Amino acid sequence: MDNALDRAVENAMRESARAAIMPRFTAGKPIAADWKAAGEAVTAADRESEAILTERLSGLIPGAHVVGEEASHHDPALLGRLGEGVCWIVDPLDGTANFAAGEGPFGILVALAEEGIPVGGWILDPLTGRFCSARIGAGATIDGAPVRAGAQARTIPHIAVTRLFADPTRREALFATLSGTCDVHDSPRCAADQYPRIALGENDATLFTRTIAWDHAAGVIFLNEAGGRAARPDGSSYRCDDAQGGLIAAACPQRWNEVATLLTDAGVVLAGAAIAD
Incomplete structure (x- = not known):
C-alpha cells in the first residue's frame, strides 16, 4: 500500500x-x-x-x-x-x-x-x-x-464500556469489577469515536462486547499501529472473520494487561452484547 x-x-x-x-x-x-x-x-x-x-x-x-x-x-x-x-x-x-x-x-x-x-x-x-x-x-x-498512544498519568484509569448486555448478571458483574479501581464511562455506541479517543489519551481503555468487522477492523489496526493494544480478552489477535465477542482496546500494552487481568480474576466475560457497540 x-x-x-x-x-x-x-x-x-x-x-x-x-x-x-x-x-x-x-x-x-x-x-x-x-x-x-x-x-x-x-x-x-x-x-x-x-x-x-x-x-x-x-x-x-x-x-x-x-x-x-x-x-x-x-x-x-x-x-x-x-x-x-x-x-x-x-x-x-x-x-x-x-x-x-x-x-x-x-x-x-x-x-x-x-x-x-x-x-x-x-x-x-x-x-x-x-x-x-x-x-x-x-x-x-x-x-x-x-500519532503515538500511551498511558496517561492518571490516578484512576478512564475506562469506557457499553451498558448493553444480553445478560444483566454479567453486566452488573462487569461494572462492579471496574468501579472499584476505574473511572467508568458509558461508551456512546460508536467505535469510530472510541479508537481515536484511546490513541489521543482521552480514554485509557474501552471494552467492547460485539466485535463485528465493520465496527472494529479499522480501529484495531489504527490503535495497534499507534502503539496501543487491541486484542481479544485471551490475548489473541483480532480477525475480521472471527464472530466471537469480546475485545479490549487500551492505550498501551501495560494498560491492556491490567484490564485483562482485572476481568479474568473477576471471572467476567465480555461476549454477550444484545446490541452493537
Whole structure:
C-alpha cells in the first residue's frame, strides 16, 4: 500500500460524508430511521454512503471484495468473504442511532484485510473532519501527523464500556469489577469515536462486547499501529472473520494487561452484547 491509496480512500470517505451524511444531519433534530433489529438503526444516509464507498473502493485494488454493513444485512453470505483474499470492509455510518437522534458521535470506518487480517484502517469524523489512517508496519496518523498512544498519568484509569448486555448478571458483574479501581464511562455506541479517543489519551481503555468487522477492523489496526493494544480478552489477535465477542482496546500494552487481568480474576466475560457497540 502507498500514499496514493491512502489519498484515494480518504477522498472516497470525504465524498461520502459530504454527499450522503452531512446534508441529512442537523444537531438536535432527529430524522427518520428504520430498524434492522432491536436497537440497530439504519437511515438513507447509511445506504447512500455505502453505495458511494462501494463504488469508489471497488476500483482501487483489482480482485478485492467489498463487504459493507448494509449489503451484508441483505445478503449474509457476504460475511464469508471477510476471511478470503483481499477485502474492503465498510461501515458507511457508525453510530447511526446517534446520527438519527441529531447527536454525535458518528463516523465512517473503512478497513482493508488480507486473508482475514486487517492491514489498513481509515476513520473519518464527519463533524470535525478528523481523519485517522493506519497501514500495517507503517504507523498511524491523524490528519497526516504521526500519532503515538500511551498511558496517561492518571490516578484512576478512564475506562469506557457499553451498558448493553444480553445478560444483566454479567453486566452488573462487569461494572462492579471496574468501579472499584476505574473511572467508568458509558461508551456512546460508536467505535469510530472510541479508537481515536484511546490513541489521543482521552480514554485509557474501552471494552467492547460485539466485535463485528465493520465496527472494529479499522480501529484495531489504527490503535495497534499507534502503539496501543487491541486484542481479544485471551490475548489473541483480532480477525475480521472471527464472530466471537469480546475485545479490549487500551492505550498501551501495560494498560491492556491490567484490564485483562482485572476481568479474568473477576471471572467476567465480555461476549454477550444484545446490541452493537
